[in-house]
Amino acid sequence: MSLDSETVKIPTKNEKYNNILVVDDDRTVRMALVDAFTRENYEVEEANNGMQALNICKRHMPDLVLMDAVMPELDGFDACQMIRELPHGSDIPVLMITALDDEQSIVRAFSSGATDYVSKPINFSVIKQRVARLIKASKAEKDVKKLAYHDPLTSLPNRTYLKQQLAVTVNRAATENQRFAILFLDLDRFKMINDTLGHDAGDLLLKAVAERIRHCVRENDFVARLGGDEFTVVLENIASLDGASNVAEKICRSVARPFGFMQQKMFVTTSIGISIFPDDGEDVSALIKHADSAMFRAKEKRNDFCFYERGMEAEIAKRMKLEQELRKAIESDQLVLHYQPKIDFKTGELVGAEALVRWEHPLKGLVPPDVFISLAEESGLINPLTDWVLENVAVQIKRWLDLGHSLVLAVNLSVKDLVQEDLHIKLEDLIKRNGLPKNVLELEITESTLMDHQELMIKELNKNKKMGITVAVDDFGSGYSSLNYLKKLPVDVLKIDRSFISDIESDPSDSAIVAGIIALAKNLGMSTVAEGVETEPQRYILEQLGCDSFQGYLVSKPVPPELFAEQFLTPEKVI
Ligand code: C2E
Numbered sequence: 001m002s003l004d005s006e007t008v009k010i011p012t013k014n015e016k017y018n019n020i021l022v023v024d025d026d027r028t029v030r031m032a033l034v035d036a037f038t039r040e041n042y043e044v045e046e047a048n049n050g051m052q053a054l055n056i057c058k059r060h061m062p063d064l065v066l067m068d069a070v071m072p073e074l075d076g077f078d079a080c081q082m083i084r085e086l087p088h089g090s091d092i093p094v095l096m097i098t099a100l101d102d103e104q105s106i107v108r109a110f111s112s113g114a115t116d117y118v119s120k121p122i123n124f125s126v127i128k129q130r131v132a133r134l135i136k137a138s139k140a141e142k143d144v145k146k147l148a149y150h151d152p153l154t155s156l157p158n159r160t161y162l163k164q165q166l167a168v169t170v171n172r173a174a175t176e177n178q179r180f181a182i183l184f185l186d187l188d189r190f191k192m193i194n195d196t197l198g199h200d201a202g203d204l205l206l207k208a209v210a211e212r213i214r215h216c217v218r219e220n221d222f223v224a225r226l227g228g229d230e231f232t233v234v235l236e237n238i239a240s241l242d243g244a245s246n247v248a249e250k251i252c253r254s255v256a257r258p259f260g261f262m263q264q265k266m267f268v269t270t271s272i273g274i275s276i277f278p279d280d281g282e283d284v285s286a287l288i289k290h291a292d293s294a295m296f297r298a299k300e301k302r303n304d305f306c307f308y309e310r311g312m313e314a315e316i317a318k319r320m321k322l323e324q325e326l327r328k329a330i331e332s333d334q335l336v337l338h339y340q341p342k343i344d345f346k347t348g349e350l351v352g353a354e355a356l357v358r359w360e361h362p363l364k365g366l367v368p369p370d371v372f373i374s375l376a377e378e379s380g381l382i383n384p385l386t387d388w389v390l391e392n393v394a395v396q397i398k399r400w401l402d403l404g405h406s407l408v409l410a411v412n413l414s415v416k417d418l419v420q421e422d423l424h425i426k427l428e429d430l431i432k433r434n435g436l437p438k439n440v441l442e443l444e445i446t447e448s449t450l451m452d453h454q455e456l457m458i459k460e461l462n463k464n465k466k467m468g469i470t471v472a473v474d475d476f477g478s479g480y481s482s483l484n485y486l487k488k489l490p491v492d493v494l495k496i497d498r499s500f501i502s503d504i505e506s507d508p509s510d511s512a513i514v515a516g517i518i519a520l521a522k523n524l525g526m527s528t529v530a531e532g533v534e535t536e537p538q539r540y541i542l543e544q545l546g547c548d549s550f551q552g553y554l555v556s557k558p559v560p561p562e563l564f565a566e567q568f569l570t571p572e573k574v575i
Pocket residue numbers: 340355356357368369370373386389412413414444474475531532533534551552553554557558
């Protein structure tokens with residue numbers, strides 16, 4: 001194929017200059033080439049051997065290299081090969097100048113990675129055409145590559161590009177005996193943001209996150225988006241693990257800062273897994289897999305990073321097994337509900353109970369919720385779990401009401417239950433099917449959940465309110481409720497967090513906080529429940545402070561329904 005058959009437009013003064021590097025040890029030829037290309041409005045740099053050329057390329061990659069094949073110190077063939085190894089060096093055109101009719105040199109030129117060759121003596125009009133054409137082709141190729149190798153939303157390199165880049169990085173690090181780190185990032189709870197605020201907001205957030213990540217790393221560190229809410233950062237040539245952890249920490253902190261757009265503040269955090277070459281793997285797929293495993297561990301805390309350790313896969317497998325078992329447990333009724341009584345301070349009578357789930361594991365015995373609720377939340381099993389709890393609580397309350405008892409049963413909801421669009425429909429159906437009267441079901445929602453999704457909560461909870469379902473703010477005092485917001489919420493009960501109760505006898509600031517919460521609730525027309533009351537002095541202080549009711553080991557641990565009925569629903573308590 002001849003590259004010279006068609007005339008190519010050469011850049012005029014107004015166009016952006018192309019930058020070419022002329023490498024020749026023959027001063028006369030070099031000067032002639034520099035002169036010819038400068039006249040054509042190229043920006044020309046020169047080098048008189050391969051070594052000099054390589055150093056220039058390391059500092060700044062030109063748009064094209066015009067290289068004499070035979071030179072002292074480092075010849076054109078070796079220099080070409082070495083330029084190809086440099087970052088961005090694989091893409092630029094290298095035009096080799098060979099001696100006339102030298103078959104062997106032409107073969108060598110191509111095998112050392114040259115894009116094309118011209119032979120001596122140099123025909124200046126031919127070489128000008130060829131250079132212009134090669135630069136144009138290389139720019140076109142770059143455009144295509146940009147499309148094929150970049151994520152259109154964030155403009156970051158994509159998965160394909162990352163894999164290619166990592167293969168080069170592994171090679172380089174192995175030959176130069178250097179370590180590099182792969183950071184595998186996954187945003188926490190991104191799906192929920194997308195589902196609740198819409199895809200446009202989700203896209204904006206991803207773009208903003210991409211920008212923040214880029215700002216946390218050096219210019220030549222590689223940042224890619226793998227798809228969805230997953231990003232990867234490659235940190236080359238790190239001296240110690242601290243280098244990687246510093247960057248990871250910086251990214252966590254930067255991403256966690258609020259994002260403001262569409263008249264809204266958004267919050268998102270990221271979890272990061274890190275693997276190190278060659279310590280954690282010597283090939284691309286092992287390194288990516290291990291960084292992913294470490295990310296899984298970081299997810300347990302969220303907004304955190306974690307280095308890969310041997311044995312992590314086993315732990316993940318164990319978690320997966322637990323997840324499968326839990327799925328089965330929900331389907332095959334291995335879950336049970338225990339009930340903890342809620343007692344009124346004034347009358348000393350039972351006013352209700354909180355339903356708390358447990359797992360009757362065939363081998364492990366009774367498993368407490370702390371072990372599996374977070375797993376259920378992460379794996380999406382929380383929705384069927386809550387459905388199961390709601391169905392069982394509805395049947396239970398109906399049975400007790402029919403026996404003539406009067407009480408309210410409270411159910412704990414997770415944030416994932418509340419972002420379901422059909423929650424109120426589900427609840428309405430539940431109430432109808434079981435023939436439940438108003439105000440016998442209470443939903444407990446943690447303060448942090450309410451705070452994180454303000455607009456949504458106001459909307460959702462009002463729908464439930466209409467059905468006569470009351471709402472309690474669980475673990476109140478542990479989050480940062482704004483009073484203004486609290487006023488807008490249809491909340492009936494504040495459950496004072498256990499952490500304020502346990503030291504209420506000895507810590508004056510705790511009793512001051514509790515007194516404050518009670519005063520606040522009274523002002524807003526809400527009632528208060530103290531959680532985790534274990535001693536008589538605690539009960540006494542709370543009563544003095546004007547708290548309405550309490551739960552805690554002082555009266556009873558959560559117990560199975562039969563025992564609960566036996567102890568707290570005696571015939572004389574029937575009204
Ligand atoms: P929570 O909603 O704050 O429930 C209160 C926890 O405190 C219960 O732990 C209860 O057994 C314990 N507790 C009650 N009185 C005392 C006391 O006097 N002293 C002490 N030290 N602890 C007391 P449990 O049953 O292990 O539940 C732990 C958490 O698991 C619950 O915290 C709740 O967040 C979650 N959970 C339990 N059941 C469900 C459920 O059905 N759905 C959801 N989404 N979460 C649940």
